[in-house]
Amino acid sequence: MKNSLVAIFAWIAVAVLGSAALGGIALNRGESINALWFITAALCVYAIAYRFYATWITTKVLLIDPTRATPAERLDNGRDYVPTNRWIVFGHHFAAIAGPGPLVGPTLAAQFGYLPGTLWILFGAVLGGCVQDMVTLFYSTRRNGRSLGQMARDELGAIGGIAALITTLFIMIILIAVLGLVVVNAMKHSPWATSTVAATIPIAMLVGLYMRTIRPGRVLEGSLLGVILLLLAVAGGGWIEHQPGLRELFDHPGLPLAWMVIAYGFAAAILPVWLLLAPRDYLSTYMKLGTVILLMLAIVWMQPSVKMPALTQFVDGTGPIFGGKLFPFVFITIACGAISGFHALISSGTTPKLLSNERDIRMIGFGGMALESFVAIMAIIAATVLDPGVFFAINSPAGVVGKEAADAVAKISSWGFPVTVEQMNLLAQQMGEATLFARTGGAPSLAVGMASIFGSAFGQGMLAMWYHFAIMFEAIFILTTLDAGTRVGRFMLQDMLGNIWKPLGRTSWYPSVLLSSGIIVAAWGYFLYIGVIDPNGGVNILWPLFGISNQILAAIALCVATGILVKSDKLKYAWITALPLVWLIIVTSSAVWEKITSTDVRIGFLAAANDLATKLASGVLSPENAAIAPHLIFNQRLDAVLSLFFICMLWLIVFDMLRVCVRYLNGKPVPPLSEVPHQLTSMVKV
Amino acid sequence: MSKKLTKKNANDSLTAISDSGLPVFETTLDIDQRIAQSATLNINATCVEHLPLWSYIWRVIRELSGDDAYERYIAQHATSDPDTPPLARKDFFLYQQQQKWSGIQRCC
Numbered sequence: 111m112k113n114s115l116v117a118i119f120a121w122i123a124v125a126v127l128g129s130a131a132l133g134g135i136a137l138n139r140g141e142s143i144n145a146l147w148f149i150t151a152a153l154c155v156y157a158i159a160y161r162f163y164a165t166w167i168t169t170k171v172l173l174i175d176p177t178r179a180t181p182a183e184r185l186d187n188g189r190d191y192v193p194t195n196r197w198i199v200f201g202h203h204f205a206a207i208a209g210p211g212p213l214v215g216p217t218l219a220a221q222f223g224y225l226p227g228t229l230w231i232l233f234g235a236v237l238g239g240c241v242q243d244m245v246t247l248f249y250s251t252r253r254n255g256r257s258l259g260q261m262a263r264d265e266l267g268a269i270g271g272i273a274a275l276i277t278t279l280f281i282m283i284i285l286i287a288v289l290g291l292v293v294v295n296a297m298k299h300s301p302w303a304t305s306t307v308a309a310t311i312p313i314a315m316l317v318g319l320y321m322r323t324i325r326p327g328r329v330l331e332g333s334l335l336g337v338i339l340l341l342l343a344v345a346g347g348g349w350i351e352h353q354p355g356l357r358e359l360f361d362h363p364g365l366p367l368a369w370m371v372i373a374y375g376f377a378a379a380i381l382p383v384w385l386l387l388a389p390r391d392y393l394s395t396y397m398k399l400g401t402v403i404l405l406m407l408a409i410v411w412m413q414p415s416v417k418m419p420a421l422t423q424f425v426d427g428t429g430p431i432f433g434g435k436l437f438p439f440v441f442i443t444i445a446c447g448a449i450s451g452f453h454a455l456i457s458s459g460t461t462p463k464l465l466s467n468e469r470d471i472r473m474i475g476f477g478g479m480a481l482e483s484f485v486a487i488m489a490i491i492a493a494t495v496l497d498p499g500v501f502f503a504i505n506s507p508a509g510v511v512g513k514e515a516a517d518a519v520a521k522i523s524s525w526g527f528p529v530t531v532e533q534m535n536l537l538a539q540q541m542g543e544a545t546l547f548a549r550t551g552g553a554p555s556l557a558v559g560m561a562s563i564f565g566s567a568f569g570q571g572m573l574a575m576w577y578h579f580a581i582m583f584e585a586i587f588i589l590t591t592l593d594a595g596t597r598v599g600r601f602m603l604q605d606m607l608g609n610i611w612k613p614l615g616r617t618s619w620y621p622s623v624l625l626s627s628g629i630i631v632a633a634w635g636y637f638l639y640i641g642v643i644d645p646n647g648g649v650n651i652l653w654p655l656f657g658i659s660n661q662i663l664a665a666i667a668l669c670v671a672t673g674i675l676v677k678s679d680k681l682k683y684a685w686i687t688a689l690p691l692v693w694l695i696i697v698t699s700s701a702v703w704e705k706i707t708s709t710d711v712r713i714g715f716l717a718a719a720n721d722l723a724t725k726l727a728s729g730v731l732s733p734e735n736a737a738i739a740p741h742l743i744f745n746q747r748l749d750a751v752l753s754l755f756f757i758c759m760l761w762l763i764v765f766d767m768l769r770v771c772v773r774y775l776n777g778k779p780v781p782p783l784s785e786v787p788h789q790l791t792s793m794v795k796v
Numbered sequence: 797m798s799k800k801l802t803k804k805n806a807n808d809s810l811t812a813i814s815d816s817g818l819p820v821f822e823t824t825l826d827i828d829q830r831i832a833q834s835a836t837l838n839i840n841a842t843c844v845e846h847l848p849l850w851s852y853i854w855r856v857i858r859e860l861s862g863d864d865a866y867e868r869y870i871a872q873h874a875t876s877d878p879d880t881p882p883l884a885r886k887d888f889f890l891y892q893q894q895q896k897w898s899g900i901q902r903c904c
Contacts (some may be wrong), residue, residue: 195859198860208904285904330861340850387895388897391901450904456903590902595902
């Protein structure tokens with residue numbers, strides 16, 4: 111009794127503290143605000159949502175049953191189905207879901223001010239993303255760890271299954287292209303960043319050889335060796351930067367870098383996994399965990415001030431980084447960190463095959479996503495502690511603010527965010543870069559933000575080191591996602607091609623490997639190429655497309671979950687997934703509508719294509735712009751078709767889900783629930 | 797202490813034995829009753845208790861990173877498939893990496 115009273119008071123205290131922090135963040139106007147309030151608000155929101163909402167869902171809606179044997183127990187084969195300690199599963203799950211997305215999206219969305227992004231990250235996560243991950247994990251666990259596509263087919267019908275498969279393949283292609291663009295923009299004309307990122311490739315191969323040949327399977331030894339070499343590479347990059355004759359080898363404009371990334375992606379996809387992909391993944395996982403922990407400690411220790419206003423004038427759609435109003439574009443720009451459909455693929459992939467008990471679903475599904483959302487909050491802090499003028503100078507593409515530094519600072523200052531050329535030059539010099547203007551993509555501004563937080567916590571003398579460490583850290587797991595994504599795309603494509611001609615489906619047949627890898631790399635390479643030659647930065651086009659496709663995948667996962675809830679006679683609880691689903695349908699449909707019909711050339715794909723076509727015909731374009739214009743026009747039209755295709759897929763599966771639900775409620779036959787019957791667990795401690 | 801739930805001590809709540817020999821729980825029980833029953837059972841798979849903290853942490857790090865994967869494989873192999881020789885360390889490592897990277901493992 112006494113304990114429960116203490117608990118009640120403790121939770122009331124958490125609620126009061128959380129509301130105070132949130133209220134402070136939301137109502138603050140005009141003054142800078144301590145970043146600690148963001149951390150406090152976030153932790154309180156996650157704690158309350160986890161303790162009450164997640165618990166309520168697991169005990170009252172999903173009816174988690176700790177006595178039920180999980181697939182890992184029933185099908186234990188020591189390989190893919192293995193009952194595993196919940197902290198270990200949590201670690202694997204978190205490492206799998208948390209990529210570069212939650213770092214890039216919030217940084218871009220900071221153009222609206224700190225408030226919209228922060229609120230969407232917090233509430234989107236606890237009401238949408240966490241629920242999606244947890245519910246998908248639960249349903250997949252009850253179905254022997256079946257994938258989202260298989261569940262869609264079993265529970266709704268063939269249409270759902272195909273829609274899930276095709277959307278996954280497309281989102282993978284867009285995702286890789288946009289991440290490739292982020293890396294290219296970070297390496298552009300930066301010998302330090304380029305040489306460091308280039309060094310990660312031989313380092314990973316060395317680690318791969320170590321783990322395979324010298325000391326087989328000694329993962330920790332190999333990783334330690336690799337991490338030391340990576341840190342040396344960051345320092346070595348600084349040395350190369352100052353070596354005339356050597357620095358030119360790594361000083362390239364965007365386009366050659368894009369070709370290198372494309373060539374690298376193809377090589378990585380056809381090399382054996384042990385040589386490059388697997389060892390680099392070990393390194394990027396440690397770097398990721400280490401940096402996130404370090405960033406959190408530095409923020410708590412330094413308590414930096416957030417200088418960005420709560421809201422900027424760009425909520426009206428005139429933002430320099432990407433065009434479009436607050437609604438719906440903040441919800442599209444921040445997908446990872448709030449709700450990300452890709453997670454449903456992980457929650458219905460490896461994770462359910464490792465769970466030793468259904469009880470762990472709340473912690474792994476809901477808790478894992480809450481932690482990723484927290485990473486997104488830290489990214490928004492790192493972006494908004496910069497002077498807003500500096501933030502916009504780094505992130506605004508040359509096509510919007512002008513190629514010359516003087517033009518850019520004049521334009522940005524005229525928006526009410528004062529910044530000077532001297533200030534930018536000094537900053538670039540401190541960070542060891544030639545220039546920081548027009549580094550669209552999020553990675554450089556995040557790196558500057560992280561470097562200034564780390565610099566103030568651990569000493570200013572190392573700013574350039576911290577900056578390039580942050581660039582290397584982002585690049586290394588972007589490249590991991592790029593390798594892994596190309597590989598998965600290849601398998602999916604081979605699976606489809608195998609239906610046309612059997613040998614193409616054999617994943618070990620080398621001609622088929624080359625062909626399918628080539629197709630996937632060409633697909634994302636095309637979007638990367640266009641993004642690099644686009645004077646408006648490419649991120650403006652690609653990131654919204656990625657956001658839309660990722661959210662549509664989330665909507666598909668929520669459709670499957672809602673359908674299962676209704677078919678399990680839980681109509682009155684179906685809102686837990688239907689609510690975020692309806693929100694995503696509204697957000698993605700209106701975003702696609704605007705992307706297609708808007709007459710603003712910075713928003714509408716077709717408007718931009720027509721505008722450019724008119725300019726090209728009337729001969730007002732400079733020769734260099736006229737040369738690339740036909741590519742850009744074609745790409746804008748292709749993007750319009752793609753987004754229309756995505757939204758049709760979504761509506762198709764929504765109607766399919768509604769059809770199944772209505773039929774069920776009217777007592778007509780529907781595909782039966784594919785849940786595996788209950789078996790008592792035997793892994794019991796008394 | 798960890799022990800397998802036997803047919804005998806689980807008998808109160810049993811109605812049938814499934815094909816795989818695992819006991820089947822009485823499904824007519826209310827979920828709250830089932831959770832209440834299971835509240836006394838603390839279920840855990842690989843967790844090891846009564847170790848000093850540092851060696852527990854070391855264990856977790858090794859398992860999380862996959863450093864001890866081969867040892868775990870050998871232990872599992874000895875109980876599940878003692879008649880066939882287990883894979884060599886290097887072959888197991890290669891097999892495991894191939895297996896891991898054939899599906900969606902990394903996200904955005």
